Amino acid sequence: MTDETFTPHGCHLIAGSWVDAEARFSSDPAHGPAHDFSVGTPDLVDRACVAAEEAFWTYGYSTRAERADFLEAIAEEIEKRGAKITEIGCSETGLPAARLEGERGRTTGQLRLFASHIRDGAYLDFRHDVALPERAPLPRPDLKMVQRPIGPVAVFGASNFPLAFSTAGGDTAAALAAGCPVVVKGHSAHPGTGEIVAEAIKGAIERTGVPAGVFSLIQGGKRDVGQALVQHPLIRAVGFTGSLAGGRALFDLCAARPEPIPFFGELGSVNPMFVLSHAAKARGREIGTGWAGSITMGAGQFCTNPGIAVIAAGEAGDTFVSAATEALKDVGAQVMLTDGIAQAYREGKSRFDGRNAVEPLLATESDGRSASPNLYQTDAATYMQDHALGEEVFGPLGLVIRVSDEAEMEELARNFEGQLTATMHLDDGDASQARKLLPILERKAGRVLVNGFPTGVEVADTMVHGGPYPASTNFGATSVGTLSIRRFLRPVCFQNLPDALLPSDFQSI
Numbered sequence: 001m002t003d004e005t006f007t008p009h010g011c012h013l014i015a016g017s018w019v020d021a022e023a024r025f026s027s028d029p030a031h032g033p034a035h036d037f038s039v040g041t042p043d044l045v046d047r048a049c050v051a052a053e054e055a056f057w058t059y060g061y062s063t064r065a066e067r068a069d070f071l072e073a074i075a076e077e078i079e080k081r082g083a084k085i086t087e088i089g090c091s092e093t094g095l096p097a098a099r100l101e102g103e104r105g106r107t108t109g110q111l112r113l114f115a116s117h118i119r120d121g122a123y124l125d126f127r128h129d130v131a132l133p134e135r136a137p138l139p140r141p142d143l144k145m146v147q148r149p150i151g152p153v154a155v156f157g158a159s160n161f162p163l164a165f166s167t168a169g170g171d172t173a174a175a176l177a178a179g180c181p182v183v184v185k186g187h188s189a190h191p192g193t194g195e196i197v198a199e200a201i202k203g204a205i206e207r208t209g210v211p212a213g214v215f216s217l218i219q220g221g222k223r224d225v226g227q228a229l230v231q232h233p234l235i236r237a238v239g240f241t242g243s244l245a246g247g248r249a250l251f252d253l254c255a256a257r258p259e260p261i262p263f264f265g266e267l268g269s270v271n272p273m274f275v276l277s278h279a280a281k282a283r284g285r286e287i288g289t290g291w292a293g294s295i296t297m298g299a300g301q302f303c304t305n306p307g308i309a310v311i312a313a314g315e316a317g318d319t320f321v322s323a324a325t326e327a328l329k330d331v332g333a334q335v336m337l338t339d340g341i342a343q344a345y346r347e348g349k350s351r352f353d354g355r356n357a358v359e360p361l362l363a364t365e366s367d368g369r370s371a372s373p374n375l376y377q378t379d380a381a382t383y384m385q386d387h388a389l390g391e392e393v394f395g396p397l398g399l400v401i402r403v404s405d406e407a408e409m410e411e412l413a414r415n416f417e418g419q420l421t422a423t424m425h426l427d428d429g430d431a432s433q434a435r436k437l438l439p440i441l442e443r444k445a446g447r448v449l450v451n452g453f454p455t456g457v458e459v460a461d462t463m464v465h466g467g468p469y470p471a472s473t474n475f476g477a478t479s480v481g482t483l484s485i486r487r488f489l490r491p492v493c494f495q496n497l498p499d500a501l502l503p504s505d506f507q508s509i
Contacts, residue, residue, distance in 0.1 A: 006084035008192040010037040012044055012219055013202060015051035016212025019044065025220045027191055030094030030335050030369065037191045040221030042228035045183070051213030052152035052181035053234040059214045060149045060179045063504050066210070068115035071177060073204035074168055075108035078197060085196055089162050092190040094335035094369070099298065103163045110170060110459045114177040117461070117482040123147070124505055125491070141496050146505055147489035149179030151236035154229045156250070157187035157194060158241035159337050160301045160394075166190070167197040167217060170459075170479055171239030171264070178488035180236070181214040185229055189338045191219050230254050230263070237488055240265040241303070241479065244392070244470050251473050264487050265473040266466065268392040269420035270307040271445075271454050274409060274437060278429035279451075280316035287425050288323030291398070292331070292373075294453035299334035299371050300396035301341065304421050304454040307393060310409060313379075313402045321400055325361050325375055331396070333370040341394060342369045348393030349374050357382040358389070361400070371395045377402065380412045390417065406433050413437060418468025418475065419445040421454035444468065446478065 011018040023039035059067075078085065082104060089100040117123060124147045131142035153175040157166035164170065167184055175182045186194035198217040205212055218225065230238050230253050238254055240247050240263065247265035254263040275287055294306055309324070311317040336342040346366055352358050357378055364372035373396040380403045383389050389399065403409045416422075422445035426434050434450075441448050446467035457465050463481030466472040472479070477487045494502060 006088045006192065006196055008035045008037065008088070008195045010035060010191075010195070010219075012038055012040060013198045013215070013217040014044060014048050015055075015216055016202065016205060025188065027092060027188075028339065029091045032091035035192055037195075037219045040185070040218040040225040042224055044218050045225060045228040045232060048183045048216035048218060049152060049229075049232045049234040051216065052183055055181045055211035055213030056149075056151050058211050059181055060151070061503065062179065062210070064118045064121060066208070067177060067179060068119045070204060070208045070210050071111045071115040071173065073207050074201050075111040077200035077203040077207075078104065078108050078168065081196055081200055085163070085193065088192040088196060089190065092192055093162055093337050095162075095298070095337075100163070103161060106459060107163045107168060110164070111168070111173050113459060114173050114482060114485065117485070118177050121505065123482065123485055126506070131496070143493055143495055144497065144502065144506065145491055145493045146503065147486070148492045148503065150488055150490050151180060152234055153180045153182050153488055154232075154235045154238045155182055155184045156226070156238070156240045156242065157184060157190075159187050159189045159341065160303070161241070162187075162190040162193040163197065165241045167194045168201055170484060171241075174484040175239070175488045176214070177485045180488045182216075183229060183235070184215070184217045185221075185226055186217055186219045188220050194219065226250065227253055231257055233259070235261065237261055238263045238265075239479065239487070242267070244268050247473065262487070263473050264477055264479065266303060266420070266479050267470050267472060268303055268394070269467065269471045270390060270392050271304055271419055271421045271423070272308045272310055272413070272416055273306045273423040273425065273453075274413065274441075275309060275311040275317075275320060276424060276426040276430035276433050277312055277316070277406070278427040279425040280311055280320060282427050283425070284316045284320040285323040288320040289327045290453060292324045292327035294455045295398045296328065296331045296334070296373050296396040297455050299336050300373075301337055301394060302455050304457060306421070306423060306454055307397065308399050308401060310401045310403060310412060312409070313404060317402060321361065321377065324398065324400070328362050328373040328375055328398070331373050333366065333372045334396070336369050336371050336395065339369050342366065342371055345371050345393065345395035345397070348391070348395065349397055351388050351391070351393075352376045352397075352399070355386070373397065375400070380404070380408050384412065384415045406436070410436055410440060413440040413444065416444050418471040420465060420467050420471045421445050421447045421449060423449040423452065423454055425451055446471065446475070
């Protein structure tokens with residue numbers, strides 16, 4: 001035992017109190033001791049949602065400065081527990097310490113960025129049409145419009161980001177910045193990490209004096225817990241990062257409510273990468289090696305993993321393929337986040353094995369909680385006729401699609417479903433082809449890259465992490481960057497309201 005060791009108590013955090021329950025589940029760490037945690041129930045969901053609604057009547061009408069102070073306090077409380085967070089996070093997920101430390105920096109960084117953003121106030125899109133009482137034939141009233149928080153938000157923790165997309169991650173930070181209390185359904189892959197981050201949020205609540213019901217964490221539980229959360233009548237929106245199947249099920253539940261609510265789900269993507277002809281000839285080997293590094297980063301467990309590379313048949317394409325294959329051979333087995341994810345990776349790989357017109361370039365076997373890289377190759381016609389080849393495989397697996405010419409590359413691009421990202425590798429001589437391809441990719445993806453790899457999502461004002469379905473369930477939104485706050489706001493127009501009655505945001509704009 002060291003000062004950095006954290007031993008979870010295994011309780012839920014409900015409106016400032018740690019709450020136990022009779023049923024327990026055990027964590028399944030990659031290494032180190034397992035711990036027992038209380039199992040969530042629909043009753044706990046109801047308690048958390050009722051507390052969140054009560055907190056909203058204060059927190060939703062707090063000043064931007066008060067909310068910014070709260071976000072910054074959360075960041076500071078997380079940093080106080082930094083070593084313990086890394087220790088329990090590494091144990092539960094198998095991720096290296098450097099990855100957890102970087103993700104912790106991203107988590108605290110986005111909290112501080114959101115605090116700065118809401119202090120500025122521009123995100124409120126304040127508009128004012130002054131009264132025109134003398135206008136003919138009809139006078140115009142005084143009209144003021146501003147974005148207002150929607151109410152309690154449900155957030156589902158993600159398996160692959162125990163910090164940046166979980167308890168105090170992007171969805172939680174965005175909702176709190178908007179003025180919305182949050183109820184988090186913790187991910188059972190890293191319950192101890194979720195608990196210590198919830199402890200940090202509790203510390204920030206106590207420091208700043210915001211209502212205790214502004215945040216709750218419910219651990220574990222079966223499908224009835226998630227269903228109870230998204231269908232609770234006091235929840236006004238849901239943030240989710242996870243699988244297409246799980247996300248679609250929750251999306252359908254939100255739509256089936258007597259009062260439907262928005263479901264902001266980021267569901268996955270194959271993130272196609274197009275290597276244009278001049279770039280392939282000049283830098284095919286370099287791009288192939290870089291691609292191999294990208295699809296194996298973090299055992300390929302990123303939603304922006306570029307799982308498909310599109311390149312023309314011929315010598316330049318062969319060089320790219322050879323370089324990628326050789327680079328992947330040097331990558332050993334990596335520990336995956338959960339046994340379930342490892343099993344899903346093996347099942348995803350099986351879709352490619354023994355398939356007509358799909359050539360294995362590097363075929364490996366994986367067992368247990370580990371994953372080794374795999375690489376396959378096919379042609380455009382085969383891909384466009386076989387939908388299964390376009391389904392995301394969460395892990396270090398790549399598919400090369402060979403096209404015959406520029407026209408077939410464009411046809412293939414049109415065939416892709418919605419994506420989080422799409423990438424073009426190009427040189428000056430590829431400008432004409434890129435101009436034809438860009439409008440297609442713009443309609444397919446939320447982020448279009450040139451001469452890079454999409455793994456790694458910058459938290460910034462301009463970032464878009466979303467895209468047309470099935471990449472996400474709301475293509476007009478982003479789950480990363482300051483624009484993500486707008487998901488949990490709605491415009492309200494105030495007509496002829498005296499200044500003394502206007503929300504506090506008007507007083508400081």
